[in-house]
Amino acid sequence: MGRRLAHHPLAIIVLAQLFGTSLWFSVNGVGLSLSADLGLTEADLGRLTLAVQAGFIAGALALATSGLTDRFRASRVFATACLAGALVNAGFVLAAELPIAGLTLRFATGVCLAGIYPLGMKLVIGWTPRHTGAALAWLVGMLTLGTALPHLLRGATLGLDWSWPLLGASGLALLGGGLILALGDGPHLPPPGGRARLGEGLAALREGRFRAVAGGYFGHCWELYAVWTLVPFLVGRELARLSAPVALMPWLAFGVIALGLVGCVLGGLVSRRLGSLPVARGALSGSGAICLAYPLLADASPWLLLTLMALWGVTVIADSPQFSALAAANAPRAHVGSTLAVMNAIGFALTIPGIWLTASLWSALGPWVVWALLPGPVLGLWALHRRPLRHDGRG
Secondary structure: HHHHHHHHHHHHHHHHHHHHHHOOOOHHHHHHHHHHOOOHHHHHHHHHHHHHHHHHHHHHHHHHHHOOOHHHHHHHHHHHHHHHHHHHHHHHHHHOOHHHHHHHHHHHHHHHHOOHHHHHHHHHHHHOOHHHHHHHHHEEEEEHHHHHHHHHHHHHHOOOOHHHHHHHHHHHHHHHHHHHHHHHOOOOOOOOOOOOOHHHHHHHOOOOOHHHHHHHHHHHHHHHHHHHHHHHHHHHHHEEEHOOHHHHHHHHHHHHHHHHHHHHHHHHHHHHHHHHHHHHHHHHHHHHHHHHHHOOOOOOOOOHHHHHHHHHHHHHHHHHHHHHHHHHHOOOHHHHHHHHHHHHHHHHHOOOOHHHHHHHHHHHOOOOOOEEEEEEEHHHHHHHHHOOOOOOOOO
């Protein structure tokens, strides 16, 4: 079976990435049911999301400093993380009514995701080294679709207990891990290296060109996951204004987030002609403009706001694979691994205050809370325009 899968390695990797990352927002997908059945508030759901982000940061730093990904095959780390993630995600069904246990399990889910998303990138390098840029666009697109998938699972299981979508996400993660285990590592992975040094990664931030890329990426991170957290709230508001059935909410939330796949793939195609920098700037400018305009249009037609949300879903993630390509092109060549590990860890740490602000203040401010995300695109664009960059990260 492994030989047959090896004929289409990129398709297998991105499919496994889709299945594995369905764990990320699995609880958000059943947020309405948890509110109705267990009395969870928007702030409670925000804390559960924050726990996943914190777990991912801890897991990414642990993998970066321990050298586990150098001592063990990437496919085995990926499959192990999928198995562990499926188990702790399913465990949330039993612990949802216990706040501390629920937060702990969501933190553990984030730790497991650190063995899925970054390892997917390493597997892409091992199998398709000549097309890494274009492949990365598909990989991040599948992360986006995986983030949206719990809303689709909930839409497909309306009328059933909220545990079914969670168990469905765990089943998909197991399937994704099995696919990667059967595929194995690619023939082009670099030989095992020494232990990553975070000090060298931090030192790279003193170099102007890399600092400019990192600044753009940090601004992108401040906005991205907070937007994904807000989507069900924003969609629910417009459905209420339309007097539409609340059962439409998970389907529309899935559609808005899933459109990010289109943004990633189109951005990857454009970057092959223009380079990564114009695509990253354009996507960050577009999402920032929507962030600015959305509260000002809060009383406009619900159809206009749903359209604006769809455009936001496309633009808010389209720059992510391009920032990865730019970072690789502008990082110190001797310490690319540790440098990117530090950049990702700081970026995901910056998702935490954005999620906390928007989830905590939604009930008080409604759509106006979106302006709390505006500093991300603004400061990110300012950082990108400060220095000339290598923007030859073409797919």
